[in-house]
Amino acid sequence: MSKPVAQNARLSVAPMMDWTDRHCRYLHRLLSRETLLYTEMVTAPALVRGRAMHLLSHSPEEHPVALQLGGSDPAELAEAAQMGEAAGYDEINLNVGCPSDRVQSGCFGAVLMERPGLVADCVRAMHDAVRIDVTVKCRIGVDDQDPEKVLPEFLRRMVDAGCERVAIHARKAWLQGLSPKENRDIPPLDYPLVMRMKEQFRDLHVSVNGGITSLAQAKSFLDAGLDGVMIGRAAYYDPAGVLCTADREIFGTGQDSLPENAVRAMIPYIDAHLADGGRLHQVTRHMLGLFSGRPGARMWRRTLSEQAHRPGAGSDLLEEALGFVTPLAEDRHAV
Template sequence: MRDPADMPMKHGISSIRAAARLSVAPMMDWTDRHCRYLHRLLSRDTLLYTEMVTAPALVRGGATHLLDFSEEEHPVALQLGGSDPAELAQAARIGAAAGYDEINLNCGCPSDRVQSGTFGAILMTDPARVADCVAAMRAAVDVEVTVKCRIGVDDQIPEAILPEFLSRVGAAGCERFTIHARKAWLQGLSPKENREIPPLDYALVQKMRGMFGGLHLSVNGGITSLDQAEAFLDAGLDGVMVGRAAYHDPVSILAQADRRIFGRADRGDGDPVAVAQAMQPYIEAHLSGGGRLGQVTRHMLGLFAGRPGARHWRRVLSEGAHLPGAGPELVDRALAAVTGQPA
């Protein structure tokens, strides 16, 4: 576990690329600021992403509160959704001014809502538009502009579309891509099914690594352990992005990441008990600002996944966090089941 006082300030492009060796995927309803603060206590170096924020929400809706984050979260990237170059450029400018280290364009989300807005995975069908968006964003900000994409959608042939997509968007100024190694089926599959049913094609992503030596390529999709992440890195990929596994069992993915992925021999493996205790001042500050306990503790449910007392830990937090007056003492009660010490 790391000391919050030692957490880094804003990163430059080179250090962000180093952090991208391992990243936690942007996940709607999950990777909010409270989740990211928890993850940062477990790993100093792993790159963290926001939930997707739509450019229209920032530019037309004035929803800049969606950009709130703690300085302790660095290195942290903002993921934007949109398809209008001018609007995305303006949103990127807002994000960079807010202090984000990277601006990422979502070209992979398959939800109906995203499709209706003509962004997300459907952009895989229009690499020229994506190139225009990237060029406009690059011109607007000094931080790195990146893209998260799929290997294709619907009836596209990934072996044909993905090289074209990388080539055109790369030529527009994007030098770093995260590739979810599955197709997205925009018709017939739900977003959940799109994360599980289309087969993974890691070999294609590896092939892109050989074809595009000048690009920084990370792989995403179906990765559930640091062993897998290390294997991809050893095979020559520049980075690995982990999604649901990092959320449901953050200790297994993140507590050893600094040592195993980033070579920080001086750092031990994070202790989930110490992490839970370190969250207490953050929780107290959140509550004093008018927040609710459950907004933070819902992200802490997986801290003891697979460990003795985990079920009781989850039950105490789940049942008690939303009750009137719930406060930090609930975390102490939940910890008692894990440590065997009185709350």
């Protein structure tokens, strides 16, 4: 595939509710110029019926960035996809993986694994409505489904509907009896099944998601023949560890980045956010893990956690917190 955004999908940061908002994505983009970023899930009804256009807000610097939609009405999703394209997003992704009760009640997310024909109708409607890529993020199955039978048929329908890229969370989702948090940990991962899907659907861009914690692990999947790797919680809790060397190690472009530089580059962004009436903690909550494993990381986290919520807190707090972090050169020579 020659589309630039497909190349960026060699590594992506997963869409995560309450986490991958525009402030998080701006930070992640400072750490990696190449990695594909995803929004939190935005429901099609919120855009089409609620006209909640603020949910599409993002910074030009975030590109390449994809909009994840939730929904199950083909016409509504097509209209929402057009709204996302008009807002400037590089890709529209359909959520067929979220197991929460709220999502199930709206008949979207992982429950749609039980209705592949409807998902195909949704994908086809979106594909026909926009010029940018329409992709799907799914599970390997739900509840008592047999993934060996369900997943190939699901992917065949997606391909027939015009989908060229999928991200497969390599766990089943249990819609009854497990919480969304438990659904991230308890069902066993089945990476070999995802590998077999790539072998079976050679023209389909397949990314693996679920339980991946490092770039070394990501590279092993790419070396084994997968087209992409999507990392979720590890990219959020240790963004520097996942993203600072990604451009060189995964994409073979650019130089490594430093979290210190990202902090200083965030200051004008934060100042603009505060000038618009925002609060400091809305941004800094995404920055707590920047120095994970570094001397001074605990004081960095503590300073931001305890003080960013205070009325009048400003970007000068970042410089104060940064003063507790041992510079990298000193860190390398530390015993």
